[in-house]
Structure formats: structure tokens, C-alpha cells
Amino acid sequence: MVNPTVSVVIITYARPHFVGECLRHLAALRTAPHEVLVVDASPDPRTRTLVSEDFPDVRYLRNDLGPGTMPESRQIGLVNATGDVVAFIDDDAYVDPDWLDELVRPYADPSVGGVGGRASNGIDGEESRGLDLIGRFLPDGRLTGYFGADPGRSIDVDHLLGANMSFRRSTLLALGGIRGNYPGTCLCEESDISLRVRQSGHRLVFMPTAVVRHVAAPYQTGGQRFDRRYLYYARRNHVVLLARVFGFRAPVLRRYVLTALREQRDYLRTTYRLVRGRPDHEGVVPSRRRRLTAPVVLTRSLAEIIGLGAGFPAALVARRRDRAEGVSTP
Known part of the structure; x- marks a missing residue:
């Protein structure tokens, strides 16, 4: 062209x-x-x-x-x-x-x-x-x-x-x-x-x-970048993406879910470190308040896991809509 x-x-x-x-x-x-x-x-x-x-x-x-x-x-x-x-x-x-x-x-x-x-x-x-x-x-x-x-x-x-x-x-x-x-x-x-x-x-x-x-303008649709809402939709939409493009039986979808679940261990490690009062990789020791609120970190993991689960029924609906609109699906 x-x-x-x-x-x-x-x-x-x-x-x-x-x-x-x-x-x-x-x-x-x-x-x-x-x-x-x-x-x-x-x-x-x-x-x-x-x-x-x-x-x-x-x-x-x-x-x-x-x-x-x-x-x-x-x-x-x-x-x-x-x-x-x-x-x-x-x-x-x-x-x-x-x-x-x-x-x-x-x-x-x-x-x-x-x-x-x-x-x-x-x-x-x-x-x-x-x-x-x-x-x-x-x-x-x-x-x-x-x-x-x-x-x-x-x-x-x-x-x-x-x-x-x-x-x-x-x-x-x-x-x-x-x-x-x-x-x-x-x-x-x-x-x-x-x-x-x-x-x-x-x-x-x-x-x-x-x-x-x-310049990364502020969100106008609710929430902030990388908050729990963001984490939920990141997992939910990713499952929808893989299921729509490659199909529910695609090995890459199974591998993604397993990888996402393994990544939740990072939240557990962070929570454990905070509760124990151990310093981070920069040597900063968490405050007493941060130690007491450490379990809140796990709500981020919960948002991701719920998003993963929600992705499957959402993908089913999306694929049905694709077929109804004449878009081929695997």
C-alpha cells in the first residue's frame, strides 16, 4: 500500500x-x-x-x-x-x-x-x-x-x-x-x-x-490504576480474551489460570513478612500500623481469584454473542 x-x-x-x-x-x-x-x-x-x-x-x-x-x-x-x-x-x-x-x-x-x-x-x-x-x-x-x-x-x-x-x-x-x-x-x-x-x-x-x-490522565470511570477493581477486571477480561480467541479447551487458557493461581503466593509472602515485621527488599521495616493491617493485602488476592472465576461465564456469554453476530469462534 x-x-x-x-x-x-x-x-x-x-x-x-x-x-x-x-x-x-x-x-x-x-x-x-x-x-x-x-x-x-x-x-x-x-x-x-x-x-x-x-x-x-x-x-x-x-x-x-x-x-x-x-x-x-x-x-x-x-x-x-x-x-x-x-x-x-x-x-x-x-x-x-x-x-x-x-x-x-x-x-x-x-x-x-x-x-x-x-x-x-x-x-x-x-x-x-x-x-x-x-x-x-x-x-x-x-x-x-x-x-x-x-x-x-x-x-x-x-x-x-x-x-x-x-x-x-x-x-x-x-x-x-x-x-x-x-x-x-x-x-x-x-x-x-x-x-x-x-x-x-x-x-x-x-x-x-x-x-x-x-501523560496517564486520571480515571473518570471509578477506581484507580491497580486497585482491587482493576485487579478483578484484569483477571476476568484476560480469561475472556483467551477463551474467545483460542477456545475453552486451549492449553494456553489452562496454563494462564495455573500461572495466575501460583502468583497469589506473592500476596501470602508479603502478608507474612508484614505480620512478622521483617524489612522489605529496600530494608524498610514496616510500622506497627502496617503490621496490624497486613491481612488487607490478601483482599487483593481475593479480587484476582474472583476475577478468574468470573471470566469463564463471561467468556461463555461473549462467545455466544460473537456467534450470533457472525464472528467465528474456535
């Missing part, structure tokens, strides 16, 4: 300030996209007003399903996009001026179905951390990140980061579009897209020169 047209889709919920900054960075690109679409699930009109008054060339689309429906917002963007490539960025991801030029370069190879870029989080050393683990799908079903790393060249990966990813529109449409039922924190929804594109025989490429600055 020579010089593909690109539709940029921004999904958002109740963060108009970040949408405005995101759109200002897109307007400063060296090469303008074919179109920009904002898909808004907010409960108020602030984002609609911002787009209509300050960015009249941007297409505003509405997702009336509300919070926790990021994949549904992506699907709305996909079905309304007209470019050869659909690029998804988060509202708190601000593109570099040459982001679009770098993102589309790998599409010259017809075997490439998706391209993702680097998300710089402003963390010291992130560019060299996890260089051999960027976007990997491990044999035990876990997914690695490290999308802030810079390997110095483009590399093939197994999945992409939702804050900075793109796909051929025709490829996504051929797969039946973007699937929902990844609620809560919407974890794994971008991995569902990526793994399905890989299963269809296409390559996924990580292009470290296609950079966005990810």
Missing part, C-alpha cells in the same frame, strides 16, 4: 481538557491525516462543545453506552472511518510531529496488518527496559508490555498498545470488527484485536519512531 490514507480515532470519557490537547498535537503533524474522529461516551456535553467550537474539521461521534465501553467506542470509530488505515490513540496520548509518517511506513509491506508505536511515559530508563519483551504473548497466556522501550528498529510483536496502535481497516472489517464485552477498566480489548489480526496471518509491527507522549 503506497501512501495509505489514515483515519485517526480518539476515544474519550469525560476528559475534554485532554481531548483538546490531543487534537492540538494532531493539528501540528507534519503530514495531516485523512480525517480525525472523536468518539465520546461522556455523560455531559463538554467534549461535544469543545470539538464543535474549537475543532470544526474534526468529526464528533457519540457512544451512548457510557463508561467502561472503550471497545464499543473503537468500533463506532471503525465503522465511521473511511481511511485505508485506522489509527487509535488515547485522549491522553500526544503525538510527535512525525508520528503519522513513521506509523504508516511498515504498511508498504502487504503482509503487515497492524502497526503500533512507542508510548513515552516520562519514566527514567523506560527506553531500555524490556527490550526483548516488547508486546509478547507468552506460552502461559500472559502478555508483556514495555511499549515505552526503544529497540532502535522496527520489530514484529504479538500485540499492540491501545494508546498508540493502527490497523488496516479492511483487515478489521474482514474479522467482524472490534469486539466488546471487556468492561470495567476495559483491559485486554486491544489485545483481542491484535491477537485476531495475528491469527488471520498478518504481521504486527512495533515502530519505535512513531511516538506519543502518554
